[in-house]
Amino acid sequence: MPDPRVLEILRRTWGYDSLRPLQERAIEAALARRDSLVVMPTGGGKSLCYQLPPLLTGDLTVVVSPLISLMKDQVDTLRDLGVDARQINSTTTEVEKRELVRAARSRQLRLLFVSPERLVAERFQEFLVSLDVGTFAIDEAHCISHWGHDFRPEYRQLGELRERFPKATLHAYTATATAAVRRDIAAQLRLNDPAVLVGSFDRPNLSYRVLPRLEPLKQTIEVIERHAGEAGIIYCIRKKDVDEITASLRKRGIDARPYHAGLTREERTATQSAFADETCNIVVATVAFGMGIDRSNIRFVLHTGLPKSIEHYQQETGRAGRDGLEADCMMLYSAADVLVWRSVLGEGGGAPRRLLDEMDRYARGAVCRHKALVNYFGEDFSNPNCGACDLCLGDVEVVADATVIAQKILSCVVRTEQRFGAGHVIAVLRGENTDRVRSLGHDRLSTYGLLSEHTQAELRDWIYQLIGHGLLEQDGDRYPVLKLTADARRVLRGEENVRLVQITRKRRKSKVESQSWEGVDGALFESLRKFRRELAAARGVPPYIILGDRSLREVARLRPKTLTQLREVYGIGEKKLVDLGERILAVVASG
Numbered sequence: 001m002p003d004p005r006v007l008e009i010l011r012r013t014w015g016y017d018s019l020r021p022l023q024e025r026a027i028e029a030a031l032a033r034r035d036s037l038v039v040m041p042t043g044g045g046k047s048l049c050y051q052l053p054p055l056l057t058g059d060l061t062v063v064v065s066p067l068i069s070l071m072k073d074q075v076d077t078l079r080d081l082g083v084d085a086r087q088i089n090s091t092t093t094e095v096e097k098r099e100l101v102r103a104a105r106s107r108q109l110r111l112l113f114v115s116p117e118r119l120v121a122e123r124f125q126e127f128l129v130s131l132d133v134g135t136f137a138i139d140e141a142h143c144i145s146h147w148g149h150d151f152r153p154e155y156r157q158l159g160e161l162r163e164r165f166p167k168a169t170l171h172a173y174t175a176t177a178t179a180a181v182r183r184d185i186a187a188q189l190r191l192n193d194p195a196v197l198v199g200s201f202d203r204p205n206l207s208y209r210v211l212p213r214l215e216p217l218k219q220t221i222e223v224i225e226r227h228a229g230e231a232g233i234i235y236c237i238r239k240k241d242v243d244e245i246t247a248s249l250r251k252r253g254i255d256a257r258p259y260h261a262g263l264t265r266e267e268r269t270a271t272q273s274a275f276a277d278e279t280c281n282i283v284v285a286t287v288a289f290g291m292g293i294d295r296s297n298i299r300f301v302l303h304t305g306l307p308k309s310i311e312h313y314q315q316e317t318g319r320a321g322r323d324g325l326e327a328d329c330m331m332l333y334s335a336a337d338v339l340v341w342r343s344v345l346g347e348g349g350g351a352p353r354r355l356l357d358e359m360d361r362y363a364r365g366a367v368c369r370h371k372a373l374v375n376y377f378g379e380d381f382s383n384p385n386c387g388a389c390d391l392c393l394g395d396v397e398v399v400a401d402a403t404v405i406a407q408k409i410l411s412c413v414v415r416t417e418q419r420f421g422a423g424h425v426i427a428v429l430r431g432e433n434t435d436r437v438r439s440l441g442h443d444r445l446s447t448y449g450l451l452s453e454h455t456q457a458e459l460r461d462w463i464y465q466l467i468g469h470g471l472l473e474q475d476g477d478r479y480p481v482l483k484l485t486a487d488a489r490r491v492l493r494g495e496e497n498v499r500l501v502q503i504t505r506k507r508r509k510s511k512v513e514s515q516s517w518e519g520v521d522g523a524l525f526e527s528l529r530k531f532r533r534e535l536a537a538a539r540g541v542p543p544y545i546i547l548g549d550r551s552l553r554e555v556a557r558l559r560p561k562t563l564t565q566l567r568e569v570y571g572i573g574e575k576k577l578v579d580l581g582e583r584i585l586a587v588v589a590s591g
């Protein structure tokens with residue numbers, strides 16, 4: 001049982017009923033003044049672990065966070081909840097600093113956010129010593145490790161904190177850590193007998209799907225249309241793909257904005273803030289987009305190409321559904337992406353190359369996606385049917401006689417002398433009686449009509465899947481001609497089996513997806529969103545700082561009539577009730 005005072009503060013300040021199991025233990029460690037290493041997936045609720053204890057102890061906690069925009073959001077959110085949180089950066093004035101020192105000395109200041117660069121500066125440390133810091137919370141702690149995928153040199157020097165602040169406790173937080181990274185973080189920061197708390201990496205509210213990449217633009221538009229009015233991120237491998245997809249979407253009247261390292265700082269900031277304040281819902285981006293996105297109502301993440309590693313995939317998809325509501329994670333897969341990445345990574349490639357191969361195996365895999373992901377992070381998964389991935393939902397059906405079908409397709413490519421594209425090969429396999437087929441004499445081939453019982457779309461899917469398996473390749477200057485690879489011979493000789501899946505065009509809803517909209521008044525939800533957007537714009541803050549989607553949905557489900565009823569809603573604490581209560585009730589009454 002957690003300390004009743006903890007629950008009291010949780011309810012009063014945040015409007016939450018309970019702590020998540022790991023939060024409870026992390027907060028317990030912090031209150032007992034024991035160092036800790038907390039590993040939780042994105043959306044797991046790490047921030048609360050360091051935000052809550054100082055409210056109880058009155059100690060000053062210094063939070064080290066790598067991105068200014070991320071800090072600003074947290075500070076704004078906390079101040080909005082009535083917590084004295086501040087950040088210090090290059091734009092902090094002398095007056096602000098003096099005020100900050102006063103607030104710290106009078107034990108009014110609870111949380112001070114700083115960047116790692118600033119923290120390790122000598123003069124800044126002297127300043128901090130004078131403030132009597134009780135606790136350091138180090139966010140994104142994996143940046144300290146060479147073993148991770150996101151190493152930052154300035155993090156290394158955080159190891160000196162232990163000596164400079166012998167009385168302070170240190171707490172490290174990260175979303176991604178394999179056992180090696182975990183050990184490295186503890187060693188680098190010289191954590192003292194830390195409580196190592198590793199949360200479940202499973203995100204049950206996310207559904208994962210891997211689809212063969214057939215027509216990326218069309219597939220992308222389908223996803224956007226299914227999520228009309230909702231927020232999503234579309235990840236691409238290359239900057240060029242980002243530009244092309246953004247342009248094509250915009251041409252179709254979809255307000256998509258680009259984000260990649262090739263854009264100017266102004267362009268990137270413009271995209272990021274439009275996404276944050278919900279004036280734009282769709283961002284097309286490379287891996288460069290990520291850290292610092294705190295929007296909690298991202299409803300889909302679409303990868304149009306293979307991510308660089310499972311760590312990246314976990315983190316990028318992890319940005320979806322941070323409010324705990326259902327979200328869709330889809331990947332368009334083609335085996336060719338591995339080659340693209342290999343050329344980007346160069347010869348050898350070392351660790352990144354190994355991580356990439358793991359990713360490729362995941363995409364091709366036939367085990368539950370939730371299971372595959374948590375197993376990768378060293379965790380067991382016992383649920384035999386997650387109810388939220390393409391494999392468990394039966395979106396894909398494994399084709400029974402796949403190897404025979406593959407042999408027929410491959411032979412047809414051979415018989416037509418590897419001189420034609422997919423369209424013609426399909427026409428021959430289906431036994432189409434057209435002028436072109438006849439004039440080429442292909443109606444006399446032994447493969448003519450061999451797969452006549454299948455549709456054009458099915459055959460096209462399978463041809464793409466054979467390309468995906470590296471059995472066929474597309475080649476040719478003027479138009480893509482199908483050719484066999486060396487591996488294909490083994491299949492033709494019957495030495496190797498092939499797995500093909502039937503892509504049902506029907507998409508089944510995941511369990512969370514169908515439940516969380518139950519009883520929600522859709523029109524009222526939209527009115528509430530509009531109210532939130534306008535208020536956010538007037539106050540110059542991002543909408544999620546006002547209230548999260550989960551709260552809005554609950555209001556639209558419960559239709560509260562009184563402040564007492566409204567207080568029952570998720571995410572409505574005392575401060576929010578005073579600030580927004582009457583106005584929300586007015587929206588409900590008029591909706």
Ligand code: ADP
Nearest residue numbers: 016018019020042043044045046047048322323
């Ligand atoms: P992380 O930093 O681990 O990615 P956050 O701290 O941003 O995750 O929390 C993710 C979401 O979960 C936020 O919307 C937060 O308000 C919510 N949340 C955190 N703890 C709780 C809790 N105990 N009860 C309900 N919601 C919570």
Ligand code: ZN
Nearest residue numbers: 368386389392
């Ligand atoms: Zn599954």
